[in-house]
Amino acid sequence: MDDLVITGAGVITSIGRGRLEFFEALCRGESGLGPLAYFEPRLFKQRSAYEIPGQTEPLRSSRLLCLAARQALEDAGVEPDEQGMVVVVGTGLRELRSVELWHTRGDELRPERLHFADALREDLGFEGLTLTLSNACAASGFALGVAEDLLELGEAERVLVAGCDTLTESMFGLLDRVNAVELPALRPFGAPPKGVLMGDGAAAVLLERRDAARARGRSPLGVVKGVGMSCDAYNATAPRQDGIVAAMRQAQRRARIAPADVDLLVAHGTGTEQNDRTEALAIGEVFGRRTVPVPVTGLKSMVGHTSGASGLVGVVAALEAMRRALIPPTAHVSALIDEARDLDLVAGDARAAEVRVAQVNAFGFGGLNAVVILERPEDGAGA
Numbered sequence: 001m002d003d004l005v006i007t008g009a010g011v012i013t014s015i016g017r018g019r020l021e022f023f024e025a026l027c028r029g030e031s032g033l034g035p036l037a038y039f040e041p042r043l044f045k046q047r048s049a050y051e052i053p054g055q056t057e058p059l060r061s062s063r064l065l066c067l068a069a070r071q072a073l074e075d076a077g078v079e080p081d082e083q084g085m086v087v088v089v090g091t092g093l094r095e096l097r098s099v100e101l102w103h104t105r106g107d108e109l110r111p112e113r114l115h116f117a118d119a120l121r122e123d124l125g126f127e128g129l130t131l132t133l134s135n136a137c138a139a140s141g142f143a144l145g146v147a148e149d150l151l152e153l154g155e156a157e158r159v160l161v162a163g164c165d166t167l168t169e170s171m172f173g174l175l176d177r178v179n180a181v182e183l184p185a186l187r188p189f190g191a192p193p194k195g196v197l198m199g200d201g202a203a204a205v206l207l208e209r210r211d212a213a214r215a216r217g218r219s220p221l222g223v224v225k226g227v228g229m230s231c232d233a234y235n236a237t238a239p240r241q242d243g244i245v246a247a248m249r250q251a252q253r254r255a256r257i258a259p260a261d262v263d264l265l266v267a268h269g270t271g272t273e274q275n276d277r278t279e280a281l282a283i284g285e286v287f288g289r290r291t292v293p294v295p296v297t298g299l300k301s302m303v304g305h306t307s308g309a310s311g312l313v314g315v316v317a318a319l320e321a322m323r324r325a326l327i328p329p330t331a332h333v334s335a336l337i338d339e340a341r342d343l344d345l346v347a348g349d350a351r352a353a354e355v356r357v358a359q360v361n362a363f364g365f366g367g368l369n370a371v372v373i374l375e376r377p378e379d380g381a382g383a
Helices: 019-027 060-076 096-105 117-124 136-152 169-178 210-215 241-255 273-287 307-324
Strands: 004-013 085-090 130-133 158-165 201-209 222-231 264-266 295-297 357-364 368-375
Touching: 004 019, 004 060, 004 136, 004 210, 004 307, 019 307, 060 096, 060 117, 060 158, 060 201, 085 136, 085 307, 096 169, 117 130, 130 136, 136 158, 136 201, 136 222, 136 307, 136 357, 136 368, 158 307, 201 210, 201 307, 222 241, 222 307, 241 273, 241 357, 241 368, 264 307, 273 357, 307 357, 307 368
Parallel strands: 085 130, 085 158, 264 295, 264 357
Antiparallel strands: 004 201, 004 222, 158 201, 222 368, 357 368
């Protein structure tokens, strides 16, 4: 099978739109944390989140999805009505915020809007097959795995892979009850106070065979070498170390690499006590025999937890890290939890480093785990 390459990428988060603006903000250590914009802050002890302000409600997730999808298609030089294209969208919450507004304000909402085909048709003119996967916070990583399968099986000529999610009042309220105190920031692998803060976000990449990209004169941004997935179904919310380890090892096996070959690990890093401890131990189990520890970064410290979009948000950042030989820092972390003391956590400033192979972790409720291995292409695209 010919290599599968990414020829276009788009992203929108609380710190930037487009892969260039987004990555530069990451490397500056910027934070998208701000006052709650879309629902009444007085109802919660946490009064801030990583939101994208100024968006129209309802159907905010659909709008962000279409913005990121349009960016990726333009970046790849592909029209939305291209024959043989399939769209796969990963999301944790779909249009739950729109359901809340339907319930509380009586806003109009058709059931089919919980699937994103209508939005893509109306906004982009895409009439082909759209698949929506609601796989918690690993959703867009799973979507990339499905896209890989579609291309390898000859079921698509190219696949637009996307992830999107926005804050919802019910999810924010649930996490507000779980977090013990109001948090000043999300701190992946950092010492207490621990807890997660949600963020708005959408990301998209155009995946195709290398020969197809070459035939139309496009240089790849990156090569998808393998996607590993597992579902340990251990607990509704708690992660399990062996399930995470299984996904990481499967991804590396599919990519035909060893742990020593990975130059950058974009961690899931949600800032919660259980996730950070379990992920740190899993990283130690998989990478512990390396002579030099793998550099690790936690992007959620700057954009919050973008739920189902987070995997692809990490993929877009990793593509730019490989292209620019620069690793974004983990913000707001000065002291580490005990389990993370042996991690080479990039913190403070961005780090110059050759990144040939990158790994992106994404884990979700229910033991859903997705891990992506990317490789820098020899014939890669310029800025």
